[in-house]
Amino acid sequence: MGSKGALRKAIVLHADILGFKxxxxxxxxxxxxxxxxxxxxxxxxxxxxxxxxxxxxxxxLEVNTSYKLFSDNLYASFSYQEGSELSFGDAFTNCILFARxxxxxxxxxxxxxxxxxxxxxxxxxxxxxxxxxxxDAYELETxxxxxxxxxxxxxxxxxxxxxxxxxxxxxxxAISKSLLMDTKGVYFLNPTGFEKELNIGYENLDADQVYxxxxxRGINFCKIQIKLMEAKNDSHAKExxxxxxxxxxxxxxxxxTKPKETIGTIAFQKI
Numbered sequence: 001m002g003s004k005g006a007l008r009k010a011i012v013l014h015a016d017i018l019g020f021k022x023x024x025x026x027x028x029x030x031x032x033x034x035x036x037x038x039x040x041x042x043x044x045x046x047x048x049x050x051x052x053x054x055x056x057x058x059x060x061l062e063v064n065t066s067y068k069l070f071s072d073n074l075y076a077s078f079s080y081q082e083g084s085e086l087s088f089g090d091a092f093t094n095c096i097l098f099a100r101x102x103x104x105x106x107x108x109x110x111x112x113x114x115x116x117x118x119x120x121x122x123x124x125x126x127x128x129x130x131x132x133x134x135x136d137a138y139e140l141e142t143x144x145x146x147x148x149x150x151x152x153x154x155x156x157x158x159x160x161x162x163x164x165x166x167x168x169x170x171x172x173x174a175i176s177k178s179l180l181m182d183t184k185g186v187y188f189l190n191p192t193g194f195e196k197e198l199n200i201g202y203e204n205l206d207a208d209q210v211y212x213x214x215x216x217r218g219i220n221f222c223k224i225q226i227k228l229m230e231a232k233n234d235s236h237a238k239e240x241x242x243x244x245x246x247x248x249x250x251x252x253x254x255x256x257t258k259p260k261e262t263i264g265t266i267a268f269q270k271i
Contacts, residue, residue: 007130010079010122011088011095011156014137015102015115017072018148018240041109042069065094066124074102074115075134077122089165092156096178097194099150104192107218112148112244116140117189119156147243149188152179157187173197180247191247192218215252219245 017038067076076098080091095117103113118136123129136153145151157179164175177197181187194200196211205213222245229238 007121007123008079009082009120010077010131010133011091011117011119012078012122012131012133012137013074013076013095013099013115013117013150014134014141015074015076015099015113015150016141017106018112018114019237020072037109038072038111041106041111042074044105044109065098068124068129075124075129075131076102077124077131077133079122085165088159092160092164093175096175096189097198100178100189100192100194103150103189104194104214104218107148107191107221108214110221112221112241113150114141114145114148115150116142116145116153117150117156118153119159144186145188147240149191149244149247152187152189154187191244191251193251212252215248218248219252222248 064079065077066079067074069075076095078091078095078098081087099115099117103115106113116137116139118133118140120133120136122131122133124131140151140153177193178190179187180190192214193211195202195214196207199207200210201207202210222241225241226238226245229235229241
């Protein structure tokens with residue numbers, strides 16, 4: 001957490017759940033069902049680092065991570081040593097992989113996420129959060145994300161373009177496939193696929209099966225939501241799910257279809 005009362009440098013994620021007001025409204029009729037489902041999903045999301053803990057341990061990443069949940073909001077901070085490109089690379093790696101895993105698992109629980117990632121000064125303790133980096137990430141989420149996705153600050157993209165040091169081929173491969181860019185030049189995270197890139201299986205399923213399962217369930221969820229929004233005549237919400245459906249379908253088809261979104265190419269330095 002850093003010394004008491006001292007700002008640190010960190011990469012910060014802010015994320016919340018789209019349609020949370022509807023979840024609260026439904027809880028009036030469903031009782032504890034919505035709350036229990038949300039708690040279970042948040043627990044799974046926060047525990048996603050365990051899915052690739054061995055990989056990160058093998059890469060010997062050194063980073064301090066902290067997070068807080070309030071209502072449907074997540075604040076996650078990945079601190080780094082100022083002036084150290086290696087420390088910054090470790091923080092960036094942890095943040096990106098964590099954010100992708102959190103998004104994927106929350107979507108799998110039918111809670112679509114919208115968020116932002118920025119970097120800069122940050123402080124938190126058991127009582128408070130004082131974080132210009134969080135304020136920037138929140139502004140990204142509210143003003144630029146628009147769709148169910150996690151967008152990344154342009155200044156952070158420029159920094160990693162210029163000099164990002166990553167530990168090993170596996171981490172390099174995962175991070176290099178993490179960033180997408182829309183037609184307006186907004187960078188956002190690949191919504192799924194980290195399981196395949198880090199070769200993470202589950203029980204009797206291999207990594208490719210786990211990956212395709214996540215994507216297929218996400219596509220089905222989007223299709224259901226689109227029909228619901230059509231019935232409600234809510235074109236604004238419908239457009240959000242159509243956007244996500246387009247991106248997920250592109251992945252399920254191994255990028256063979258032509259989506260509205262394009263891959264952002266970033267050159268990384270391997271060490």
